[in-house]
Amino acid sequence: MIRVEHLQKNFGQLHALKDVSLEVDKGEIVSLIGPSGSGKSTLLRCIHGLEKPDRGNIYMNDELMDPQNKEKYREQRNHMGFVFQHFNLFPHMTVLDNLNLAQTEVLGRSKEEATKKSLELLKRVGLQEKKDAYPNNLSGGQKQRVAIARALCMDPDMMLFDEPTSALDPEMIKEVLEVMKDLGKHGMTMIVVTHEMGFARKVGSRVVFLDHGEIIEDAPSEEFFSNPKSDRAKDFLSKVFYE
């Protein structure tokens, strides 16, 4: 589905990503974990093209994603949905308009088609009764579910999540994770940057552990958690789990 080869990204003197390679197959749920500042967001953002890597290539279905090839690149990016930590809903629009906007403007759907799709997805995330609400009148968990629905409206083949529950109050984390779990069940390919180890272990199929801009471990979830190989991963896990 997506293949990252020898990716490098520097911010000035800082090497945020040093030679990262990664392949994600269709239907996989990859949890990207690691200490803060290890380059998780940068990697995810490079995959979607929000950051331009300094070196390396990204392939989607074995085709190079090349920003120079504008039309193709645009189309390739549209196969990916992105969910942000801080939701980034459009505050001046209702929930329904948030979902409709890109469908009508980018995909050229009619207002009716778009609305039909939007309501379908709002139902899927359990928020159809909020269609006329403004984002600022929603709870954090509701906002994130709307943001997920908004991304899904574009019919992506793959979803990228950057700490989708990190800005939420504890009691709202689960409702968002449930939506993501449901997506996974329906076969969505996902890369999830998360600190929710329970989710990574139970829902995720694979863990990629990043530290200082490098992939230190890449293993099936269960194996990673029960038997981490590297000292850095062991150290990280010992810090994350409170005993």
Add this chain to the structure above:
Amino acid sequence: MFVALDKVFTMENVLYLGKGALISLGMAILSLLIGLVLGVLGASAKRSRFFILRAIGNFYVEIIRGTPMLLQILMLFSVVPSIYTAITGNVLRINVYLIGVIAMSINSGAYSTELIRSGINGVDKGQWEACETLGLSSWQTMKLVILPQAFKLIVPPVISEFITLIKDSSLTSCIGAIELLKASQVLGARYYDAMSPYTLAAIFYLIMTISISYIGKHVEKRLAASD
């Protein structure tokens, strides 16, 4: 002080000042609107990816903000006729109100440039990114997502720019525009009492500025409704 208040305070004179006030208001409105158009252009230039456009934008803003408006009015007043004569060979019968509006518009445009630019910058960067991940073009993003939000941020400073323009339109009295201030001076000279017409002029200014400020507050409140 108010030696001729009873003579000054007649219907005819109040109407005369009222006409001056309308001229001040008219010039301010026109300059504000033209200035906003210039401001959109200026802000676009300053945000452009082309160095030359950014340089022009910066140059415009710095020159205008760094010199007195009175000087700008006087310069335009003296330079326009000579350019006209140089090009057409004829002598220009100059319309001071037009010169006033042009000068004030150019001036206001520089302030609007900054105000629109900071309004756009004031919108959360995450909004751009969300649009990018949804496949919206930068123009669609600007039009549908950024500007509507920037608008809210821009309204309050635009209101105060409007009030500034009403007051600063008095500067055009120096090139002979008979706006509110000049009108009060005309009456002052006629009755050998400056204070009475000045006071009336002040009242007219305050009626205009306070009403605008009041309407502005109302608009702000309405705009804040979705927050």
